[in-house]
Amino acid sequence: MTDASQSQFVALSGGVGGAKLALGLAEVLAPEQLTIVANTGDDFEHLGFCISPDLDTVLYTLAGWNNTAQGWGQEGESWQFLDALGRLSGETWFSLGDRDLATHVVRTNLLKQGHSLSEVIAYLAEKMNIRHSVVPMTDDRVSTRVNLQSGGSLSFQHYFVRDRCEPVVSGFEFEGIDTAQPSAGFIAAVDRADAVIVCPSNPFVSVAPVLSLPGIQDQLADRPVVVVSNIVGGQALKGPAAKMMDELGMPTTALGVARHYRERYGELFDGFVLDRQDAAMEAEVQALGYSTIVTNTVMLTLQDKTELARQVLDFTARL
Ligand code: FO1
Secondary structure, X not given: OOOOOOOOEEEEEXXXXXXXXXXXXXXXXXXXXXXXXXXXXXXXXXXXXXXXXXHHHHHHHHHOOEOOOOOOOEOOOOOHHHHHHHHOOOOOOOOOOHHHHHHHHHHHHHHHOOOOXXXXXXXHHHHOOOOOEEEEOEOOOOEEEEEXXXXXXXXXXXXXXXOOOOOOEEEEEEEXXXXXXXXXXXXXXXXXXXXXXXXXXXXXXXXXXXXXXXXXXXXXXXXXXXXXXXXXXXXXXXOOHHHHHHHOOOOOOHHHHHHHHHHHHOOOOOEEEEEHHHHHHXXXXXXXXXXXXXXXXXXXXXXXXXXXXXXXXXXXXXX
C-alpha cells in the first residue's frame, strides 16, 4: 500500500476554476508531492509582451496575489498604464493592470534572453514564494484558434476577451501542437505520479491543448486519472464552456462533459467527480465506465477548496 504522505500528484489546470482546486491541493499536499501543469494555449504576444494567462492565474492564486472578484490578474490592481495607453489611442481591449504588467515585462525579458518558459515560471514562482511546482504544459509555442460557425477563425484572446465569447463556435485548433514537446517538468511529474487530477477547467480550450501534446495520452494511460466536472447544475461556474457545449450540439450537463471526455479520449479517465447538484446523473456517468464520487465542487471559500482537494485525493487512492 502507498503511504499517502509520500504519494505524488499532477494537477492539470486552465485558469480560474483549475487554479482554485490547485490551491486546495497545495494546501493539503507537501511541495514535493504536487506539480501543477497549466495550459499555455491561451498564451499570446500583445503590445510586445509575452502573456501567459493561465500560468499567471495559477501563480497569483497560489501566491495569494489573485484578484478574486475578476478571476484573472492581481488584487489591488491599478490601471494607469491602460488609461495612458487609451489616451494615445493604443489597443486597450486586453486589460493589462500596472502590477500585472511587471510580470509580463519580467517574462518577456527573460524569454528574450533565451530562458525557457519553464525557467521563467520557476523564477516567478520563487519570487512569489510559491513552494509547489508550477510548470507550463510546453516550452514551445502553441496557440489556440477558435473556429466559427460563420466561417473563419479567431485567435483565442480575440474570441475570449475582445469579442466577449459572442461568436458561435464550431471547433478548436491548437496551432503548433504537432511539433510541440511536453515540458520536461510535465513529463517528469507524470512519470513519478501516483495519480493525475484534471481540474474543473474548460474541456475544449484548457484541458484539450494539454492532452493534445504528442505522447501525453500514452504517458497518462497507466496512471489513475480523475476529472472534476467543470459543469455544475447545467452551468459553467466561470467562462464560456456551457455556451461552447451548446453551440457544439452537446447537452450542457456534467453527463455531457463525461460523455465528451469518453468520446475524445477513450478510457483515459478513470474517475469522474460530480457536484451534489448533479447527483441524479451519477448512474449514467458510471454507465460510461467511470468510477464516481459526488461532493461539493463549488469552491467559494478556502475550506471548499481544501475539502474538495481532500475528497479528490481520497478518490484517487481508491481507484
Ligand atoms: N480576461 C478578460 O475577460 N478581460 C481582460 O481584459 C483580460 C486581461 C488579462 C490580462 C492578463 C491575464 O493574465 C489575463 C487576462 N484575462 C482577461 C484573462 C485571460 O484572457 C484568460 O485567457 C482567461 O481567463 C481564460 O483562461
